[in-house]
Amino acid sequence: MDFLQRFAIPHPSPAIYASMVAIALVSIAIVAGLTYYKKWGYLWTEWLTTVDHKKIGIMYLISALLMLFRGGADAIMMRAQLATPEAKLLDAQHYNEIFTTHGVVMIIFMAMPFIFAFMNLIVPLQIGARDVAFPRLNALSFWLFFAGAMLFNISFVVGGSPDAGWTSYFPLAGNDFSTSVGTNYYMLAIQISGIGSLMTGINMCTTILKMRAPGMTLMKMPMFTWSAFIANVIIIFAFPVLTVALIMGTTDRLFGTNFFTTGNGGMDMLWANFFWVWGHPEVYILILPAFGLYSEIISTFSGRNLYGYKSMVASMVLISLLSFLVWTHHFFTMGQGALTNSIFSVTTMAIAVPTGVKIFNWLFTLWKGKIRFTVPMLYSIGFIPLFTIGGVTGVMLAMSAADYQYHNTMFLVAHFHNAIIPGVVFAMLAGLTYYWPKFFGFMLNEKIGKSTFWLLSIGFILAFFPMYITGLDGQARRMYTYSESTGFGALNMVSFVGAALMAIGFVTIVWNVYYSFKHSSRDIGSDPWDARSLEWATHTPVPVYNFAKVPQIRSSEAFWDAKKHGHQLFTGKQEEIHMPNNSGVPFIMGMIFFVCGFSFVFALWIPAVVSLIGIFVCMGLRSFEKDHGYHISVKEVEETEKLLGGASK
Amino acid sequence: MKIDHSQPLEYSTDQNQLNILGFWIFLGAEIMLFATLFTAYFTLEGRTGTGPTPAEIFEITPVLIETLVLLTSSFTIGLGVHAMRLGRKNAMITFFTTTLLLGLVFLGVEIYEFMHYYHVGATYQTSAFTAALLTTLGTHGAHVTLGLFWGTFIILQVKKRGLTPETANKSFIFSLYWHFLDVVWIFIFSFIYLKGMM
Numbered sequence: 127m128d129f130l131q132r133f134a135i136p137h138p139s140p141a142i143y144a145s146m147v148a149i150a151l152v153s154i155a156i157v158a159g160l161t162y163y164k165k166w167g168y169l170w171t172e173w174l175t176t177v178d179h180k181k182i183g184i185m186y187l188i189s190a191l192l193m194l195f196r197g198g199a200d201a202i203m204m205r206a207q208l209a210t211p212e213a214k215l216l217d218a219q220h221y222n223e224i225f226t227t228h229g230v231v232m233i234i235f236m237a238m239p240f241i242f243a244f245m246n247l248i249v250p251l252q253i254g255a256r257d258v259a260f261p262r263l264n265a266l267s268f269w270l271f272f273a274g275a276m277l278f279n280i281s282f283v284v285g286g287s288p289d290a291g292w293t294s295y296f297p298l299a300g301n302d303f304s305t306s307v308g309t310n311y312y313m314l315a316i317q318i319s320g321i322g323s324l325m326t327g328i329n330m331c332t333t334i335l336k337m338r339a340p341g342m343t344l345m346k347m348p349m350f351t352w353s354a355f356i357a358n359v360i361i362i363f364a365f366p367v368l369t370v371a372l373i374m375g376t377t378d379r380l381f382g383t384n385f386f387t388t389g390n391g392g393m394d395m396l397w398a399n400f401f402w403v404w405g406h407p408e409v410y411i412l413i414l415p416a417f418g419l420y421s422e423i424i425s426t427f428s429g430r431n432l433y434g435y436k437s438m439v440a441s442m443v444l445i446s447l448l449s450f451l452v453w454t455h456h457f458f459t460m461g462q463g464a465l466t467n468s469i470f471s472v473t474t475m476a477i478a479v480p481t482g483v484k485i486f487n488w489l490f491t492l493w494k495g496k497i498r499f500t501v502p503m504l505y506s507i508g509f510i511p512l513f514t515i516g517g518v519t520g521v522m523l524a525m526s527a528a529d530y531q532y533h534n535t536m537f538l539v540a541h542f543h544n545a546i547i548p549g550v551v552f553a554m555l556a557g558l559t560y561y562w563p564k565f566f567g568f569m570l571n572e573k574i575g576k577s578t579f580w581l582l583s584i585g586f587i588l589a590f591f592p593m594y595i596t597g598l599d600g601q602a603r604r605m606y607t608y609s610e611s612t613g614f615g616a617l618n619m620v621s622f623v624g625a626a627l628m629a630i631g632f633v634t635i636v637w638n639v640y641y642s643f644k645h646s647s648r649d650i651g652s653d654p655w656d657a658r659s660l661e662w663a664t665h666t667p668v669p670v671y672n673f674a675k676v677p678q679i680r681s682s683e684a685f686w687d688a689k690k691h692g693h694q695l696f697t698g699k700q701e702e703i704h705m706p707n708n709s710g711v712p713f714i715m716g717m718i719f720f721v722c723g724f725s726f727v728f729a730l731w732i733p734a735v736v737s738l739i740g741i742f743v744c745m746g747l748r749s750f751e752k753d754h755g756y757h758i759s760v761k762e763v764e765e766t767e768k769l770l771g772g773a774s775k
Numbered sequence: 776m777k778i779d780h781s782q783p784l785e786y787s788t789d790q791n792q793l794n795i796l797g798f799w800i801f802l803g804a805e806i807m808l809f810a811t812l813f814t815a816y817f818t819l820e821g822r823t824g825t826g827p828t829p830a831e832i833f834e835i836t837p838v839l840i841e842t843l844v845l846l847t848s849s850f851t852i853g854l855g856v857h858a859m860r861l862g863r864k865n866a867m868i869t870f871f872t873t874t875l876l877l878g879l880v881f882l883g884v885e886i887y888e889f890m891h892y893y894h895v896g897a898t899y900q901t902s903a904f905t906a907a908l909l910t911t912l913g914t915h916g917a918h919v920t921l922g923l924f925w926g927t928f929i930i931l932q933v934k935k936r937g938l939t940p941e942t943a944n945k946s947f948i949f950s951l952y953w954h955f956l957d958v959v960w961i962f963i964f965s966f967i968y969l970k971g972m973m
Contacts, residue, residue: 327804332796336792362807370808377906383906385815385906390824390903391903391904392903393818400815746924750932
């Protein structure tokens with residue numbers, strides 16, 4: 127019994143028991159459904175073992191959407207608790223767990239897979255490649271992310287959720303103050319998915335550097351590919367820092383080391399520094415691909431080439447450099463002294479310059495364009511003013527002297543949601559709508575899509591703008607309640623209404639997918655938006671080899687110039703195509719990593735060591751494996767091409 | 776698979792070139808990993824709490840042996856890759872085996888060194904300094920251990936399959952890894968041991 131005790135929830139509540147039942151029922155339903163419809167084989171051969179970047183992208187996309195709802199449920203619970211003063215919906219402990227998991231889920235398990243989804247789906251198509259450089263490693267990246275996400279998500283029904291904030295500052299996150307296994311989950315789940323992210327970074331950089339179609343010089347790459355490249359460079363430099371910090375946090379908690387403790391020389395501020403040396407670049411890892419998507423969408427629906435291509439690239443490079451030089455602004459109040467704070471104030475404000483350049487470039491792209499107000503375009507147009515407000519409040523926060531007023535208040539919460547929701551979430555939804563037909567063969571309904579946009583935008587403004595005011599008035603973040611005399615009640619109620627509108631908005635996305643699946647036309651051709659870059663030059667749905675013939679590139683808007691100026695993209699004779707084999711090993715390794723992480727969380731040393739050995743055995747077997755992929759014959763390619771509607775334009 | 780005979784064997788196919796570039800990028804990430812460890816070490820080296828200071832526990836003899844052995848192994852793997860370029864399979868296997876044996880000696884001395892720290896009261900839990908020291912050394916040592924297994928697998932494959940574009944590619948990448956561990960050790964030797972003993 128003692129042994130089983132550790133798996134129990136330390137702070138149970140009816141909601142958690144309900145979740146347990148729900149999880150069990152859904153799992154049974156999935157297993158029963160797969161068995162009844164005899165889909166196990168299909169699942170294994172088409173998805174679990176796939177190394178195809180498009181299918182991996184779709185799996186990232188589905189995971190990201192699921193996690194969006196998981197994190198959204200946390201958000202609506204928080205807003206409901208704060209809607210009225212001294213509410214009793216959640217107690218302090220429960221509230222702590224919810225804001226912690228909300229942050230981690232949204233950043234690591236929603237936003238990250240969302241951008242990886244688009245990188246996987248789009249980058250190889252935009253550069254005219256058949257897959258990424260290391261397709262099998264790509265599958266492993268996905269399964270590590272998936273294992274990390276599942277590990278993190280079982281925490282609230284097995285052993286208890288982390289409750290030290292998504293930043294997990296020590297000594298609060300140490301054993302003395304966080305006694306449940308929650309923070310162990312935090313350390314290990316993020317570690318596992320972080321290793322996956324690092325591998326994606328290496329994979330994507332190699333792909334973009336070496337696998338571009340002939341003629342596509344770096345300065346002829348589509349803007350989304352540029353943004354993905356820079357984001358992946360940041361990943362390579364930032365994620366190892368997180369890896370080390372998490373290892374240290376894990377050993378502090380599991381083996382009693384003294385990295386971040388308050389005794390025996392430990393230094394809690396070291397964690398804060400390491401966390402943000404990763405954490406600040408991390409937000410640019412998320413926002414740069416979002417900028418890339420906006421660039422594609424704005425130029426497509428303005429019917430114009432992207433304004434200031436070179437300055438777009440230069441500003442992203444500059445942002446990536448500056449992103450590593452600003453981390454201290456996250457803790458101006460924690461005692462660095464005036465000189466350090468001033469330096470980091472200046473570097474932080476400097477980021478506004480390249481970002482401003484990008485904003486003006488988008489505006490100049492719109493200028494005199496023939497604008498089509500489609501759903502992706504609505505998100506992009508909404509993004510520009512809303513994100514600018516987020517940026518301006520960011521510059522306010524960058525002033526270290528003034529930050530003493532803003533620090534740890536709702537003002538900060540309003541600011542970063544103001545940057546992330548119009549910046550990243552809108553971009554993801556715009557990208558989702560824009561690229562949906564390419565991968566699923568039908569368009570999402572425009573009417574429902576527009577109502578989603580308005581619900582989300584109005585909901586967002588109502589939810590977060592009041593926080594600027596209560597924050598300046600001193601409402602602290604991460605507090606589970608406040609007294610009536612503070613007068614924060616009315617504005618918090620407005621926030622709750624906004625959050626509810628956003629929740630309805632997200633539900634309409636699901637409705638839209640269902641409705642469009644039922645009613646949308648399947649006859650949409652390969653270029654439904656009249657777009658400009660190479661991913662639209664192949665068929666819909668995209669054949670497994672992407673392009674029958676490798677395209678020849680002459681400009682950064684290759685497909686547009688092919689349509690309008692008669693550039694020939696596909697010349698030469700059809701050749702045999704070489705493709706990588708599927709493999710079940712990445713999936714199996716992901717599962718072993720899950721077991722390994724779980725064992726470490728609960729300090730179960732025997733399964734931990736066994737699963738570690740299992741991981742190394744998988745790597746060893748891979749070393750000896752002979753895997754030369756397979757070839758698709760000319761005849762087969764020609765037949766597929768004919769079936770999909772002749773050689774593409 | 777197209778083989779370009781104007782290139783050395785390890786660069787001769789497209790996939791081989793991708794592998795080598797990818798591994799260089801991976802080494803970039805490894806540099807960040809060790810840079811972070813060094814940062815932690817330099818931050819914490821003076822924070823010894825009630826435990827010993829660096830000067831009290833470092834011993835020059837085992838460290839010198841480790842350094843000598845690891846530097847030599849980097850040289851022998853260079854000879855191994857040179858032999859590979861000349862197509863001399865047996866010479867290459869000999870040099871690679873020598874490299875791994877030297878690596879094994881390095882690891883043995885490092886284990887002795889860790890036991891010494893344990894005996895003089897510098898354990899993993901003693902202080903922030905010992906935790907940072909043992910994590911940095913341990914991460915490097917874990918890399919060497921992994922390298923011993925990896926290198927053995929590659930030697931077995933070269934023995935069985937001969938020098939093909941694949942085996943040459945793997946051997947070359949392994950040599951990059953091994954040289955990298957040597958470079959990291961030079962930093963450990965200079966900035967952890969020598970600095971700590973001064």
